[in-house]
Amino acid sequence: MSTKRKIAFAYHLSGWNFDGGNRDTLKASQRVAPDEYEEEMMGNLFCPGCYTNVERTPKKKDIFTNQRDPFYRHLNRWQHVACVLRAKRPVGKRYDTWEEARRAIEHEHLAIVKEFLQEKPEVRLAPSNEYDETPVEDIEGPLSEVPIGRHEGESFELPSSITTIAGICRNFEKNKDKYFFLPQATHAVKLAELLTAIADVDYDIMDSPQTPRLYYGKIIGSHNAGSHDTSTRMTKLVCNSAVKDFYVKLPNGFCRDKGITDNSRGRIVMFFGKITESGIGLAATNLAWGEIALVPAKYNELLIPE
Template sequence: MEKDTQMSSRKIPYAMYSDNWTYSIENYAELLKNHEAVTSNEYIRDVMYEKIFCPKCFTPLTRTPLVESRSRNNVLAYFKHLPSYSHINCMYRANKGEGLNYVNEEEAKEAVDNEQLVVIDSFMKEVPEVKNVDDDEDCYDSLIEDIDGPTTDVSISRHTGEKFSLPSKVTSVRAICRNFSKNLHKGYYLPNSNIALPLSDLLNDVSDIKAEDNDSKLYIGKITRSDHQGKEKRDNNIRMTFLSFKKGGGYADFCIKEEHSLQAKHKINDNSVGRYVIFYGKIEESGVGLCVTDLSYGELSLLPKKYNTIVQKLYDL
C-alpha cells in the first residue's frame, strides 16, 4: 500500500457518524453512546455529509476530498476539522510527537481520573490471576489486566523541570488492545519515558525498522508467517512469527522470536497470517534479520480483527 504523504499533523483515525446529533460540548455523552465509527474509506458523502464528528474534541469534521478516494495530487482522502472550530483545542491539530503537557498536578490527576492519561509503571511479567475465560480471540471485554502501581513522578508539566506525582498502572499490551479505538486518543506515559503522547503516536511501524534499538518501544506490525520450530511440537520450542518488513538497513526480515507457549497465550499460531500484533520491546539482530525476543506476557498481544480498518488507515500497513 502506498504511503499517505499528505500531512505532518496527527491523522484522525476515524470519525464519529451520527444521523441526529448536533454539536454540543454539554451533550457529547449522547454522541459517545450513539454513533458509528467510520474511516475515510467508509465515508459516504450523500449519507454522512455534515454528520461526522471528531472522536477527541467532538467538533464537526469534513473529508478531503468529499467524494473521491484521492485528491488531484494523489493524496489519500482524510478527515479534518472545520476552521470555524479552530479555537477548540484538540490533539489531532497538534504535530505528531508533540508531548501532552498539563498546567498543574491537579489537572494531570483529573486526566488520569477521567482515563484520558495512563501512566504505566511496567508491563505484567506473568499471566494475571483474572483471565479471559471466553475462547473467542476477539472477546476482550471480560479480561481485566490493570493493577494499581506505585505513585510515580512524571515530567509532563508545561513548566520545564517540574514533576507531578501521579498514580500508575501495571498493565499489559493486551489491555491496550482492548477498546483500541478509544485508547488511541488517550495519552500514555511509558516506563522510562520523559514525555506523554497519544497512543497513536507511540506505536511504531515494524516495517520501517532499519536497525537494532536498545530502547524498548511500542511497535505494531502485520503477520506474514508464523512457524512452530522443531520436529516435535513442544511448548518450549521457539515460534518464529514474521511481520511485514521493507528489508531496510540491509536486513532481510523481522520476526517475533519467542516460545510457542507465550505466543499461544495470545492466540498467535499458524493461522494468524494477516492479523496485526502489538508488542513492547527492544530490537535485536537475528541472523540476516532483526527480531524482538525475551518478551514478558504483558508485552505482546494480537489486535482484535474489528480494528483492522482503523490500523490500515492510521499507519498505512
C-alpha cells in the same frame, strides 16, 4: 516515530459527517486512491483510520510540478482526533498543576504506566475463540514521579498502573485519543502518536541506541519452529520492502496463551520493546507477558485500513 505513514485511500460519501454519521455506512462507500481523485469530491473525503475529513494535496487533479505523487492529509480542525495515519511527530502533553494531571487521570484522559506486567498471572479466564477479549490484568501501581509539569524539570507524583498491552488494545478506539506516559518516557503522548508500524521500520533503526517503543504489525504467518512449548514460535509480520523479513520470536506456549497460533494470519499484533537484528532481517524477542497482545480484530481497520 515514523513520518512515513500515508493514507492509501479515502472514503468518498457526499453528505456524510464525522459528528453523528454512521461509520458502517461510510465504510461501505467508495474508496478513492489519491490518483483517482476528482475535484468534485472535495469536502466529502474521509480518513479510513479516524473517519475525519481529509483533503488531497494538490487539490487540483494535476500532479505536483516536481512530479511528486499526490497524497491525502488530515485537516487541522480535526487535530484533536487521534489517528495512526497522521504523519506527524508526537506532541507531548504538559499539565499546569498536579490537580489538573490528577483530574485527567480520574476522567480517563491520561494513564501513567509504571511498568508492563512481567509474569503471567496465576488466575486466568478462558478467552473467546477469536481471542478478542482478554481478562482484565491491570493492577494499581505505586505513586510515580513523572515529568509532565508545564515547567522544565517539574514532576508530579501521580497514581500509576501496572498494565498489559492487551489492556491498552481492549478499548483501542477510545484509548487511541488518550494520553499515555509509558516506561522510560519523557512526556505523555496520545496513544495513536506513540505507535510505530513495523511496515515503516528499516535497518536504520539499528544505527543508534533504542528505547522501547510501541509497535504494531500484521501477521502473515506463524509456526512453531520446534515441537515443544519451549520451542520458538516464528511469527512473521508485514515489513518494510527494504527489510528482508521481520519476526516476533517467542516461546510457543507463551504465544499460544496469547492467542498467537498457526491460524493468526491477518491479525494485528502490538508490542512494547526494542527491535533486534536477526540473521538477515529484524525481530522482536524477549518480550514479557504484558508487553505483547493481539489487537481485537474489530480494530484492524483503525490501524491498517484495507
